[in-house]
Amino acid sequence: MSANSPHSASDLTSSHPLLRAWLARPFPAVMGILNVTPDSFSDGGRFDAPERAIAQAKSMIAAGADIIDIGAESTRPYKGAQPVTAEEELARLRPVLPAIVALGVPVSIDSMKSQVVAHALEQGAAVANDVWGLQRDPAMAETVAAHGAPVVVMHNRTEVDPEIDIIADMLGFFERSLDIAAKAGIPAGNIVLDPGIGFGKTAEQSMTALARLDAFACFGLPLLVGASRKRFISTVVASEPQERLGGSIAAHLIAAQRGAAIIRAHDVAETVQAVRVAAAIEAQR
Numbered sequence: 001m002s003a004n005s006p007h008s009a010s011d012l013t014s015s016h017p018l019l020r021a022w023l024a025r026p027f028p029a030v031m032g033i034l035n036v037t038p039d040s041f042s043d044g045g046r047f048d049a050p051e052r053a054i055a056q057a058k059s060m061i062a063a064g065a066d067i068i069d070i071g072a073e074s075t076r077p078y079k080g081a082q083p084v085t086a087e088e089e090l091a092r093l094r095p096v097l098p099a100i101v102a103l104g105v106p107v108s109i110d111s112m113k114s115q116v117v118a119h120a121l122e123q124g125a126a127v128a129n130d131v132w133g134l135q136r137d138p139a140m141a142e143t144v145a146a147h148g149a150p151v152v153v154m155h156n157r158t159e160v161d162p163e164i165d166i167i168a169d170m171l172g173f174f175e176r177s178l179d180i181a182a183k184a185g186i187p188a189g190n191i192v193l194d195p196g197i198g199f200g201k202t203a204e205q206s207m208t209a210l211a212r213l214d215a216f217a218c219f220g221l222p223l224l225v226g227a228s229r230k231r232f233i234s235t236v237v238a239s240e241p242q243e244r245l246g247g248s249i250a251a252h253l254i255a256a257q258r259g260a261a262i263i264r265a266h267d268v269a270e271t272v273q274a275v276r277v278a279a280a281i282e283a284q285r
Contacts, residue, residue, distance in 0.1 A: 014189040015222070016150045018106060018126055019261075022066065023222060027279035028256050030272050031067040031108065031264040032060035033228065034100075036092050037074045050095035057100045064272035067127065068100055069264060070120075071110035075131045086115045097123050108152070114139040121147040131199065132156050133177040134184075141184035152192045152224055153177045157200025166205040167215050170195060174219060192262065194224040197251070203232035210251055213258035226264030227251035228271075249274045 015023060022029040036053045057068050072092035073084050089111065101107050101124035108127035109120035114137045117128045121143075129152040134141045144151045155170045174193055181191060193216055195209040206227075216223060233239060233247030245267050252263045256275055265271040 016190045019150055019222060023261055027275045028260050028263045029066035030064060030268055031069045031262055032065035032268045033264060033266050034068055034070045036070060036072050036096055053096045054099050057103060060268040061103055061105050063269035065105060065268045067106050067108055069108045069110050069129055086113045089113065089116045090119055112136050114143040118143045121149055130154065133173060134180045135177060141180050141186060145185040150190045150192060151186060152194050154194035155196040160200055160202055162202050166201060166208055167212055192222045192224050193219060197225065197227045198230040198232060203235040206232040210254055213255055217259060222261035223259060224262040224264060225255035225260040228265040245270060253278055
């Protein structure tokens with residue numbers, strides 16, 4: 001992490017205003033994770049009651065979250081997530097979304113369904129977060145374009161393949177996603193790339209993606225990294241999801257050093273402190 005923004009002036013002027021504000025800072029924005037689901041891998045069921053979800057959003061904002069990322073269907077990067085219909089996803093969102101939007105901090109909607117994304121954006125959400133990088137729902141890119149919203153394009157794979165060159169696979173995936181985005185009319189300045197740590201990857205491939213994050217600088221787009229509590233941490237030091245704060249912070253600081261503009265985390269206060277202290281130290285070089 002450097003004391004100066006890793007993004008050029010041209011990057012800033014061409015970016016969506018919401019992204020531009022984050023890119024101009026010497027430390028990454030922090031996206032707080034809010035799962036209003038019963039089965040998310042780390043905190044499933046903790047915030048599926050509306051009053052608890054709203055209280056958690058307030059707590060993350062008080063801790064310094066720049067964005068609240070709301071998900072109403074588990075997109076856990078491991079086997080076992082239960083698919084839900086768009087109607088069920090919307091039923092989980094409706095009691096909480098307006099109240100959280102009203103808190104005044106930008107909200108992103110973590111969904112792979114265009115119907116859900118459209119509803120959330122119409123209700124005041126500011127960002128779409130698609131864990132299938134515009135490549136699963138054929139209407140997703142057009143929905144995002146119609147609302148003029150920034151979109152997080154995440155790399156994903158249906159199956160893990162330890163034999164592939166994961167960086168080459170990710171580069172090819174992002175090229176396809178960006179082609180879809182361009183054809184739908186999504187401006188490049190509205191796009192954020194996410195390497196999808198833990199999704200369709202072995203633990204080693206997830207760590208490779210983090211170590212070689214600068215391989216994606218060729219796209220000239222901001223990067224979001226969400227390594228929070230992911231399973232690869234436990235392959236280094238045995239741990240359950242709630243015991244992976246140290247590993248999450250380590251991964252996120254490395255991501256920030258390699259240019260990540262947004263960090264997606266469960267532990268907002270600790271992550272905000274870590275990225276801001278690291279930036280302050282670097283500023284003294």
